Amino acid sequence: MSSPKLLRKISMSRQKPFKVAILGQNGVGKSAFTVRFLTRRYIGEYDPLLEKVYSCTKGVDGETAMFEVLDTAAQGEHSKLEENIKWADAFILIYSVTDESSFQECSRLKFLINSYAKRQRKTSISLPDGSITTTPVFLVGNQNDRVHDRIITEEQGEQKSKEIGCACFYEISVRECVDCVGKIFTNLYRLCKKSKRTRQSVSRQLSLPSVIPEEVDKELNNLTLTRRRKALFTVG
Numbered sequence: 001m002s003s004p005k006l007l008r009k010i011s012m013s014r015q016k017p018f019k020v021a022i023l024g025q026n027g028v029g030k031s032a033f034t035v036r037f038l039t040r041r042y043i044g045e046y047d048p049l050l051e052k053v054y055s056c057t058k059g060v061d062g063e064t065a066m067f068e069v070l071d072t073a074a075q076g077e078h079s080k081l082e083e084n085i086k087w088a089d090a091f092i093l094i095y096s097v098t099d100e101s102s103f104q105e106c107s108r109l110k111f112l113i114n115s116y117a118k119r120q121r122k123t124s125i126s127l128p129d130g131s132i133t134t135t136p137v138f139l140v141g142n143q144n145d146r147v148h149d150r151i152i153t154e155e156q157g158e159q160k161s162k163e164i165g166c167a168c169f170y171e172i173s174v175r176e177c178v179d180c181v182g183k184i185f186t187n188l189y190r191l192c193k194k195s196k197r198t199r200q201s202v203s204r205q206l207s208l209p210s211v212i213p214e215e216v217d218k219e220l221n222n223l224t225l226t227r228r229r230k231a232l233f234t235v236g
């Protein structure tokens with residue numbers, strides 16, 4: 001008989017990781033935020049050019065959740081940003097409360113998330129409370145320990161979050177708060193799970209499949225490739 005440990009390993013290997021991309025202007029604290037979540041430690045300095053995906057498991061509501069976290073680097077290159085947006089299931093947009101341009105950058109990033117996610121047909125769904133959500137995006141104002149350098153108020157952050165359609169807003173200090181970052185990830189995970197459940201139940205009510213079944217999806221992909229190959233042969 002299989003041991004519980006082995007069964008857990010098998011079920012984990014079948015579980016899809018929850019992919020979260022951390023986006024924001026340079027210097028807002030994306031790496032500090034990511035490392036706080038992964039290790040609970042605060043590390044001050046990082047290589048600004050390094051872009052990395054970290055993988056970890058965390059306990060959420062009695063379950064083991066698999067996370068993949070993409071700590072993005074310089075956001076100048078458009079194609080790279082598009083690739084990162086397409087990769088993720090959910091997003092955390094970070095700005096620094098001491099930096100106006102990092103605050104404005106979040107609007108641009110949210111706009112791009114909306115347009116790229118739409119192209120991927122990550123369509124919006126209605127939540128039971130009547131609100132609409134697309135790909136979940138949280139807005140986070142960081143560095144609020146720097147009280148004398150603050151430029152963006154908490155109210156402005158909240159206002160921006162509503163304006164650009166983020167699901168939640170937080171103001172934190174990655175440096176000062178150990179648990180804040182973990183809570184943000186946990187809430188994002190819960191929201192995505194809830195969205196998935198709602199989507200499935202709505203689909204059931206409409207007697208539609210919640211997602212395209214894997215085998216149908218494969219068949220469609222094969223068809224596209226076959227057609228492409230055919231077209232290539234014809235041209236050749």
Ligand SMILES: Nc1nc2c(ncn2[C@@H]2O[C@H](COP(=O)(O)OP(=O)(O)OP(=O)(O)O)[C@@H](O)[C@H]2O)c(=O)[nH]1
Binds near residue numbers: 030049143146173174
């Ligand atoms: N005072 C304070 N400093 C912070 C906080 N979070 C990050 N920092 C500092 O801000 C600087 C930038 O942090 P990073 O985590 O490297 O920022 P980043 O967004 O990853 O920057 P790039 O890698 O250049 O994109 C570092 O010196 C951090 O120590 C915070 O909550 N409070």
